[in-house]
Amino acid sequence: MTGASHVGASHVIVGGGLAGGLAALALADEGRGARVTLVESGAGLGGDGEHTWSCHESDLDADARGLVVPLVAHRWPRQIVRFPGRARQLDIGYLTITRERFARVVRERLERAGARLLFGASAVDVSDRRIRLADGRVLEGAVVLDARGPDRRARGACGFQKFVGLEVELEDDGPWDVPVVMDASVDQRDGFRFVYVLPFSRRRVLVEDTVYAEDGLVDAGAFERRVHAYVEAHGARVARVLRREMGILPLPLADEPGGGALAIGYRGGFFHGVTGYSLADAARVARAVARCETLEHTSRALAALGQARAGQRAFQRLLARLLFRALPPPARWTALARFYRLPDATIARFYASRSTAFDRARVLVGRPPAGLAWRRLLGAAREAA
Numbered sequence: 001m002t003g004a005s006h007v008g009a010s011h012v013i014v015g016g017g018l019a020g021g022l023a024a025l026a027l028a029d030e031g032r033g034a035r036v037t038l039v040e041s042g043a044g045l046g047g048d049g050e051h052t053w054s055c056h057e058s059d060l061d062a063d064a065r066g067l068v069v070p071l072v073a074h075r076w077p078r079q080i081v082r083f084p085g086r087a088r089q090l091d092i093g094y095l096t097i098t099r100e101r102f103a104r105v106v107r108e109r110l111e112r113a114g115a116r117l118l119f120g121a122s123a124v125d126v127s128d129r130r131i132r133l134a135d136g137r138v139l140e141g142a143v144v145l146d147a148r149g150p151d152r153r154a155r156g157a158c159g160f161q162k163f164v165g166l167e168v169e170l171e172d173d174g175p176w177d178v179p180v181v182m183d184a185s186v187d188q189r190d191g192f193r194f195v196y197v198l199p200f201s202r203r204r205v206l207v208e209d210t211v212y213a214e215d216g217l218v219d220a221g222a223f224e225r226r227v228h229a230y231v232e233a234h235g236a237r238v239a240r241v242l243r244r245e246m247g248i249l250p251l252p253l254a255d256e257p258g259g260g261a262l263a264i265g266y267r268g269g270f271f272h273g274v275t276g277y278s279l280a281d282a283a284r285v286a287r288a289v290a291r292c293e294t295l296e297h298t299s300r301a302l303a304a305l306g307q308a309r310a311g312q313r314a315f316q317r318l319l320a321r322l323l324f325r326a327l328p329p330p331a332r333w334t335a336l337a338r339f340y341r342l343p344d345a346t347i348a349r350f351y352a353s354r355s356t357a358f359d360r361a362r363v364l365v366g367r368p369p370a371g372l373a374w375r376r377l378l379g380a381a382r383e384a385a
Helices: 018-029 062-071 099-113 220-233 279-290 295-308 310-326 329-339 344-351 357-364 374-384
Strands: 005-014 036-040 052-056 074-076 079-083 086-090 094-098 116-119 123-126 130-133 138-146 158-170 180-183 192-199 204-213 238-252
Touching: 005 018, 005 130, 018 036, 018 062, 018 099, 018 279, 036 099, 036 138, 052 279, 052 344, 062 094, 062 099, 062 279, 079 329, 094 099, 099 116, 138 295, 158 220, 158 310, 192 220, 192 329, 204 220, 204 238, 220 238, 238 310, 279 295, 295 310, 310 329, 344 357
Parallel strands: 005 036, 005 138, 036 116, 079 180
Antiparallel strands: 052 094, 074 094, 079 086, 123 130, 130 138, 158 204, 158 238, 180 192, 192 204
């Protein structure tokens, strides 16, 4: 079929991961699913490999909530953070979507809506109105959305959040009943390190070892050994490993445009600049593009969303610079420990990219974290400006 062209789709979405799947789902909700073509290089929805996507319940506005909640596999009413000598419970709900549920629910709803799903199809050229696949086929649409995830070709200064997670079955009930979204009481190495725990049940737990570092290199074996050691240190024993997941998320330290033709999701810059969370942004973007009829209308809507969060993005970029450039690696955890002394509402607004001017002042003003001199702070601020 080299050179064959498929014409007639209102939307061609490249990438069937979180952002692309939600965009297709939102279009189906608007009654336009029959004219959607979703192109995914892997064998199914959810992208390559195993994934979970999470967010704080307060990250979602009412519009995004309606899109996300049917996909949620697990919800907890609170969460915990830990630092050396200190732990804190946050009374903020936490939601998780598993790849299995995402793939099943989104596929069922898109197929009912009449969407065209192409799996095992790699795009080699993507523009505003057409894409060319590796097998030579050309797909055209009124709007092409590039949702292929993080662009691995770093276009500017960035740090990396990298993690390896194991979903394990325990021999007996474990000690976790709510998420530990950040346990930084562990040994610090490479940069800022913490362990993330999602207890799907008392015996089925996802444990991720996470590091904020200057490079995107991952020794998966070393990360997995640390996960096993963490589980054992908490008095639990792994009966078997159910699945593995790995992520390498670039965190830009300077402003840069998204790549691709009308890029959405992580590729389009729609993610939290410090935490890497992208679920709430993906849902908001999906709702916005689904209400647009033309390429021009969609482009304006995406630009408006980007402009609306420009101040939040600049603030997050500054904090990322402070973390990666102003603090020495062994001391980076102190910045987060200081942040988590703030009120729940301030923390929730930060995660939701809705920090007020007063919130930003509370984060930045006061005695700097250990290891951060005012000279370095001011230098990082000038670079981020």
